[in-house]
Amino acid sequence: MQNKVLILDFGSQVTQLIARRVRELNIYCEIHPYNSKKFDVNEFQAVILSGSPHSVRNGDAPHPDLSEIKGKKPLLGICYGAQYLVHFFGGKVGQSSSREYGRANLSYIDHSNALFDNINEGSQVWMSHSDTIIELPKNYKVIASTHDIDNAAFQILGEQTYAIQFHPEVYHSTDGKQLLENFLVHIAGLEQDWTPTSFVETTVAELKDKIGDEKVVLGLSGGVDSTVAAVLLDKAIGKNLYCIFVNNGLLRKNEFESVLDQYKHMGLNVKGVDASEKFLDKLKGIEDPELKRKAIGNAFIEVFDDEAHLIEDVTWLAQGTIYPDVIESVSATGGPSATIKSHHNVGGLPDFMKLKVVEPLRTIFKDEVRRVGRSLGIDDELLGRHPFPGPGLGIRILGDITAEKVKMLQEVDHIFLEGLKRWKLYDSVWQAGAMLLPVQSVGVMGDERTYEKAVVLRAVSSTDGMTADWVDLPYKFLQETSNKIINGVKGVNRVVYDISSKPPATIEWE
Numbered sequence: 001m002q003n004k005v006l007i008l009d010f011g012s013q014v015t016q017l018i019a020r021r022v023r024e025l026n027i028y029c030e031i032h033p034y035n036s037k038k039f040d041v042n043e044f045q046a047v048i049l050s051g052s053p054h055s056v057r058n059g060d061a062p063h064p065d066l067s068e069i070k071g072k073k074p075l076l077g078i079c080y081g082a083q084y085l086v087h088f089f090g091g092k093v094g095q096s097s098s099r100e101y102g103r104a105n106l107s108y109i110d111h112s113n114a115l116f117d118n119i120n121e122g123s124q125v126w127m128s129h130s131d132t133i134i135e136l137p138k139n140y141k142v143i144a145s146t147h148d149i150d151n152a153a154f155q156i157l158g159e160q161t162y163a164i165q166f167h168p169e170v171y172h173s174t175d176g177k178q179l180l181e182n183f184l185v186h187i188a189g190l191e192q193d194w195t196p197t198s199f200v201e202t203t204v205a206e207l208k209d210k211i212g213d214e215k216v217v218l219g220l221s222g223g224v225d226s227t228v229a230a231v232l233l234d235k236a237i238g239k240n241l242y243c244i245f246v247n248n249g250l251l252r253k254n255e256f257e258s259v260l261d262q263y264k265h266m267g268l269n270v271k272g273v274d275a276s277e278k279f280l281d282k283l284k285g286i287e288d289p290e291l292k293r294k295a296i297g298n299a300f301i302e303v304f305d306d307e308a309h310l311i312e313d314v315t316w317l318a319q320g321t322i323y324p325d326v327i328e329s330v331s332a333t334g335g336p337s338a339t340i341k342s343h344h345n346v347g348g349l350p351d352f353m354k355l356k357v358v359e360p361l362r363t364i365f366k367d368e369v370r371r372v373g374r375s376l377g378i379d380d381e382l383l384g385r386h387p388f389p390g391p392g393l394g395i396r397i398l399g400d401i402t403a404e405k406v407k408m409l410q411e412v413d414h415i416f417l418e419g420l421k422r423w424k425l426y427d428s429v430w431q432a433g434a435m436l437l438p439v440q441s442v443g444v445m446g447d448e449r450t451y452e453k454a455v456v457l458r459a460v461s462s463t464d465g466m467t468a469d470w471v472d473l474p475y476k477f478l479q480e481t482s483n484k485i486i487n488g489v490k491g492v493n494r495v496v497y498d499i500s501s502k503p504p505a506t507i508e509w510e
Helices: 015-024 080-087 176-187 196-211 224-240 255-264 276-283 289-309 323-329 366-375 403-422 475-488
Strands: 004-009 028-033 046-049 075-078 092-109 124-135 140-146 153-156 161-164 215-220 241-247 270-274 314-318 356-358 431-445 448-461 492-497
Touching: 004 015, 015 028, 015 176, 015 323, 046 080, 075 080, 080 092, 080 124, 080 153, 080 161, 161 176, 196 224, 196 356, 196 366, 215 224, 215 289, 224 241, 224 314, 224 366, 241 255, 241 289, 255 270, 270 289, 276 289, 289 314, 403 431, 403 448, 403 475, 431 492, 448 475, 475 492
Parallel strands: 004 028, 004 046, 046 075, 075 161, 215 241, 215 314, 241 270, 314 356, 448 492
Antiparallel strands: 092 124, 092 140, 140 153, 153 161, 431 448
16 A cells, blocks of 8 residues: 555544544545554655644653654644644643633635645634744744744645644544645645545455454354455355354343344355353453453454364454444553553454454444445445444443343343334434343332332444434433333343433443
């Protein structure tokens, strides 16, 4: 791939949004921690420096070596990246008199500068920093200002090096996408040729080259990611792909049977394995969510190892890992423990399982997976399925897990999702599900006092799961659903609706 953008991550919570905006321009990009050794800068045609929670004035501030980048490749510094290009190259950065956060408007623009083509004074931008650029180094030129910030954007003369104090990647910067297009297309000269069709062609060719005539075992979940991964692999290696769909006992109501039936019509070689008792045994007595995830992940590995031994000469394990899985399972700066949560399909396999790993979707976001699926001709109904966590209902039952609790939550979840479909709300929701709380509350049914479980309904809108907002579902729908659950699911007497966004909450409760 000769048309790539490198995003050096300094730990900003919105670095992923930079990648999203670049991908929306049909340009391929990759995020790498600023201090990572796992990439070759020569493979990239342009570089973007992200924001950061750090201050360039602190001794422990991220301090990358830009000797192979600055002045040699088109470079755009964003927020911390802009301050870095000032502080470490002869300018002055100081603490703002007050934190500069929120909306601002550009009051001055150098219209002769290509970075601001088709952007005018008054354009709204989003600020988020506590330091400010006080003095630019020599040969740095101001190209945009706001009423409060003189050095809102600058260029280094004689270089294709630009920097902005605001965040073009966030929704509130109204011309952010235009600015990124100006930099990447008009200044860096990148082609906008990264499309779902080109991804399929490139990925299938790479899979053929990597796998050859060897055999691959793939764990199907019934979701979008593993299905698209399976069809890509099927195009590449055909009969050498062996798909396994495991019932971990934590699936939705009737999902094991319905998913197997769905795949029967797709021409994939799929085997169903009912390992529900094994998973429930592994989870017995475990309440901590991270320990639950690890127990489920370990059980998956054991099941796949057993099944792989039944396939003669299998050498690869395929997974439907996507980019948010990777990002959330690795520290943003490559350092210790900024992990949000572990994902059971990220991080490799134990030594005893002698299979190599192939992850065809590891570099793309959820909405991109769906676009790739459409280009592969996968049915829209399947592609439109809501995401479902790999650990399934195991992380929607807070506290310990029992077969009785699983059955109770399956019934609640089924009523909720079927209701969304009946009210024609399902397709306008990105993800929906129910949580079973480890609390009981007093209720009244008939003339009797009850002391039973409470459940939470959750519905969010999003594009890739990195950020999400709660959906304002109609009150009448919520009323109807609550009544159906309380009247129809024994053991539940209270239903609540979650109105938390991500961040600060996560989509799942565990």
